[in-house]
Amino acid sequence: MAPAATDSTVHADGRVGKRIENYAAFWQKDLSKEAGQDTENRLANYTDVINGYYDGATGLYEYGWGASFHFSRFYKGEGFYQSLARHEHYLAFKMNLKPGMRVLDVGCGIGGPAREIAQFADVQIVGLNNNDFQVGRARKLTAKAGLSDQITYVVGDFMKLAEKFGENSFDAVYAIEATVHAPSFEGVYGEIMKVLKPGGVFGVYEWCMTDRWDPSIPAHKEVAHGIELGNGIPEMRPIANAREAIIKVGFQIEHEEDLADRPDPVPWYYPLEGDITKAQTLWDIFTVWRMSSSGKFVTHHGLWFIEKLGIVPKGTWEVGETLKVAADALVASGREKLFTPMYFVVGRKPAEN
Template sequence: MADAARRLTALAEEVLGAPLPVRIRAWDHSEAGPPHTPVLVLRHRRALHRLLWKPGELGLARAWVAGDLDIEGDLYEALDLMAGLLWERGPAAQRQSKAAAALKALRDPAVRSAARTLIGLAGPALPPAPPREEARRVWRGPLHTLRRDKEAISHHYDVGNDFYELVLGPSMVYSCAYWERPPAEGGTLEDAQRAKLDLVCRKLALRPGQRLLDVGCGWGSMVLHAAREYGVRAVGITLSQEQAAYARKRVADAGLTDQVEIRVQDYREIADGPYDAISSIGMAEHVGSARYAEYAADLHALLKPGGRLLNHQIARRPEPDEEAYHVDEFIDRYVFPDGELAPVGRTVAQLEEAGFEVRDVEAIREHYALTLRGWVANLEAHWKQAVRLTSPGRARVWRLYMAASALSFERNRIGVNQVLAVRTPEDGTSGMRLRSRDWLG
């Protein structure tokens, strides 16, 4: 068969109800579709087989991670062009209806028969095994228990500190940077991450001798910066053994073991409050909607009256029908198992319901797009080494996840916000200056 690409293109356009914006190259080396565009490469018939078994995003994700599906050309352009088929046309209800129509077409017996003929399937066939990088649901029980959260965090973070060094760079900060100058004007990822850490410290009004709790401390960058630059005594907690070991070495190398403690601990297990300030940077996405009220209440209880919380968190856009919201399958299976995003309004409301007074909300989504593009550039520049340190599939997961996320921030499909909240005492003295944004300089 020397015309698989032409037949694939016709089948895809029938399913999608729109012309394909990218070119296709099939396993038989045939090509079809518009010239001078990125090329969607189906290296193996198994890519289509995966889509037949799991129509939609999960089937495509498995094909990508396994290497059955690839893109030649500009990855960002290809993702942007293909996203426009389903997710960016018209209002939300229309976008959802297009996605639903495409999935329905993939399940149509005639379409499935044509696809099976194209890949040479006759009679019953077993589904292709998922790539080994997919999260194995070995845990049971309700979401966001102590054990389940620890295993979910391990899936994402315990993949090798050397790998994360390649992607994140020397800062080892895995959250949105704060770009005072964009890359086009000479700004660097390292400068932007340092600026973010310092911005958090200034928003928290840290002073020498105060106690800081950093929830989800990662590789220790925030506690190190706060101790070194602001003289605080800091406790960083993480559920990742690999992160904790790395952070403890950094603390020892910096000569700060008398100021900084790193624990493998869940925020629900902390019993040595109160603290003067709490930072939670890129951690609350793991909490889950069912546990968020508990999270907010626990942090409120751990703060002294007058203490500040800086909650740095990714947010999704509100859905017309919130009951219909579902977690992204690719992210859930391959990146952040059990992770959930909430609209910023809900986050603010739940913090206030826990007793906090929210004093400032800063939206910085464009900063995250620049950060993610920096991480993708690091990964691509060290691709062979990244593959050796993890696996080809794991490297492909991170490349797709970060590139697609950069576009999501750029297109305002998701955002990220720093919420500054105070445990205001009963007498109402918040400790905030009249010019509350004095950290802006």
């Protein structure tokens, strides 16, 4: 059982007490010691898991990835940030978002995708996030972009959307690599169904283990554990689980595919490999270098040093160490196609008769 976050001090930026320090205690780093009760504890305390992780990881994400915390496909020679934007545009296009629509971004991070989609589709977006620190960053960056009239952010639990917004409140809802943090797909998809207006559309890029993944194989189980530990995920689940949940809550699937299964010459995970010879543009060399052995060395010692100085909260260094575990697990599972960060589904809530 993970210890409670006894220090409830709220820092000026929204991070809370010992949440970061307590994050790693939700996992047994040695998989052989992991038991069913550990998973149950993470699921029951998913908000503490998520907040502890993102209190510690958000600054590292911005340093290494920018403002859009997700993966994407790559065309040959395509720049990193251009690929992220195209991935967001593709979602908006397939959902057929139209000017004036009221749209909910579930698990909005620091608002990178919301800002891109708001400008691309000319929609009004409400970003939901249960992490105060990320919401604060999202508001600041959105104001800087001059989009505060078009995008607003609220702190809330995606397992209580109807309670927060009321039923039939949005024309469209999307989630980009966020609902994997939920204690169950059916629970969060059911809440999304409630807040959508009849005939409304839902688009999701979901993190899933693929049909090739077999949890009875130790190496497969180990890689899923690494993804969980390094990304604040209570429990990784297979694609079949996500698809079944979407259908069970009542969505009519209009589009479905695993984008990671496309035969792309440049794999989605290449920025995590740390091989600068694979950088698609000169600008991307630094992005890729951060995951190289020398880049990790600099981050490892630099983060340890600034934590000792009190510049970042205690526990940030340890969360940074789990990100290395995640990167290795994501690359390994990506190469073997055991995992996808982009199981893509567009579903529609049935219109009222």
